[in-house]
Amino acid sequence: MSIRVAILGYGNLGRGMECAVKQNDDMELVAVFTRRDPATVKTLTDVKVYNVDQLLSMQDQIDVLVLCGGSATDLPKQTAEYAKYFNVVDSFDTHAKIPEHFAQVDTAAKEGGKVAMISVGWDPGMFSLNRLYANAILRDGSDYTFWGKGVSQGHSDAIRRIPGVKDAKQYTIPVEAALEAVRNCENPVLTTRQKHTRECFVVAEEGADKAQIEEQIKTMPNYFADYDTTVHFITEEELQRDHAGIPHGGFVLRTGKTGLNGEHDHVIEYSLKLDSNPEFTSCVLTAYARAAYRMNQEGQKGCKTVFDVAPAYLSTLTPEEMRSTLL
Numbered sequence: 097m098s099i100r101v102a103i104l105g106y107g108n109l110g111r112g113m114e115c116a117v118k119q120n121d122d123m124e125l126v127a128v129f130t131r132r133d134p135a136t137v138k139t140l141t142d143v144k145v146y147n148v149d150q151l152l153s154m155q156d157q158i159d160v161l162v163l164c165g166g167s168a169t170d171l172p173k174q175t176a177e178y179a180k181y182f183n184v185v186d187s188f189d190t191h192a193k194i195p196e197h198f199a200q201v202d203t204a205a206k207e208g209g210k211v212a213m214i215s216v217g218w219d220p221g222m223f224s225l226n227r228l229y230a231n232a233i234l235r236d237g238s239d240y241t242f243w244g245k246g247v248s249q250g251h252s253d254a255i256r257r258i259p260g261v262k263d264a265k266q267y268t269i270p271v272e273a274a275l276e277a278v279r280n281c282e283n284p285v286l287t288t289r290q291k292h293t294r295e296c297f298v299v300a301e302e303g304a305d306k307a308q309i310e311e312q313i314k315t316m317p318n319y320f321a322d323y324d325t326t327v328h329f330i331t332e333e334e335l336q337r338d339h340a341g342i343p344h345g346g347f348v349l350r351t352g353k354t355g356l357n358g359e360h361d362h363v364i365e366y367s368l369k370l371d372s373n374p375e376f377t378s379c380v381l382t383a384y385a386r387a388a389y390r391m392n393q394e395g396q397k398g399c400k401t402v403f404d405v406a407p408a409y410l411s412t413l414t415p416e417e418m419r420s421t422l423l
């Protein structure tokens with residue numbers, strides 16, 4: 097029997113999920129839920145769209161609910177709210193606030209006897225896993241993470257939540273000299289500001305105070321305050337013409353030494369090059385939706401991160417197929 101998946105929140109990630117579920121023949125997309133009028137939401141497939149006020153009445157038709165809202169203001173409310181009723185997966189990526197998000201969601205999921213997976217995606221998510229593996233293996237070393245050049249959905253979403261902003265895209269740009277120094281095993285000590293810059297393209301509402309919007313972006317804690325950030329105000333047409341895609345990617349690196357006197361240098365590097373940030377992120381969410389369902393079927397409950405999920409839960413392969421093809 098297929099794993100019955102539903103989506104809450106239909107934006108870039110929601111559309112990505114619609115595509116990702118179709119690529120997994122052990123799953124079916126049973127519904128999309130939105131806070132808007134369903135008639136205004138145009139989907140890529142013929143999946144039914146409901147207003148979120150229908151969600152709880154459909155609890156027995158859904159095995160896993162994937163939360164595709166924004167981390168800035170949606171997921172802090174929605175994940176804990178629905179973890180009481182469904183197995184859920186979210187992509188929460190306000191790194192500084194993950195501990196408090198975990199605690200709130202864990203209480204709700206345990207109360208409902210459900211599994212809730214938070215901060216699933218590539219960062220946090222796949223990059224987190226690779227940072228952990230690298231740290232566990234190369235004990236004498238230094239960690240580095242670089243993103244881009246590409247469009248951060250979390251940062252773009254955060255800008256769009258500012259009053260007076262009609263639309264926005266944020267590019268994260270790695271400082272090439274810093275990346276090169278890391279790859280050369282120079283083990284540089286780098287501040288946040290020395291690793292990336294951020295460039296924002298913003299469409300302001302008619303009559304909005306652009307100076308105030310720019311100030312709110314540049315001082316935004318957890319998103320922009322620690323970076324050198326530039327803000328460009330452009331028209332909706334220019335945004336659609338020049339910034340339509342959502343490519344991204346990045347690198348997790350750990351450089352370390354082995355040998356009794358650190359004679360040998362090693363570099364661990366995990367990299368992603370993504371045409372579509374949301375579609376790739378949705379593929380990760382879909383694999384972890386499979387894991388959430390399976391873990392709950394075994395009687396597990398509570399909040400999990402990618403660190404808590406044995407890889408076998410993610411795969412459609414049988415243990416024998418894994419051993420014969422992946423070892």
Ligand SMILES: NC(=O)C1=CN([C@@H]2O[C@H](COP(=O)(O)OP(=O)(O)OC[C@H]3O[C@@H](n4cnc5c(N)ncnc54)[C@H](OP(=O)(O)O)[C@@H]3O)[C@@H](O)[C@H]2O)C=CC1
Pocket residue numbers: 104105106107108109110129130131132164165166167168170187188189190215216217218219220221249250251253254256373374377
């Ligand atoms: N961990 C990771 O690696 C990653 C995490 N993310 C996270 O995913 C989050 C979601 O990103 P993304 O999908 O790009 O965000 P969007 O802005 O596209 O969508 C966020 C929500 O806004 C609402 N919405 C979407 N379009 C419209 C519209 N035209 N009018 C009104 N409301 C709209 C939807 O909710 P509704 O349908 O209810 O109105 C949607 O769920 C990001 O905030 C980020 O934190 C993203 C990529 C990677």
Ligand SMILES: N[C@@H](C[C@H]1CC(C(=O)O)=NO1)C(=O)O
Pocket residue numbers: 189217218219220243244246247248249250251267268344373
């Ligand atoms: N969570 C990010 C995924 C990566 C990209 C990123 C950045 O550019 O700052 N940080 O983490 C996203 O929303 O796209």
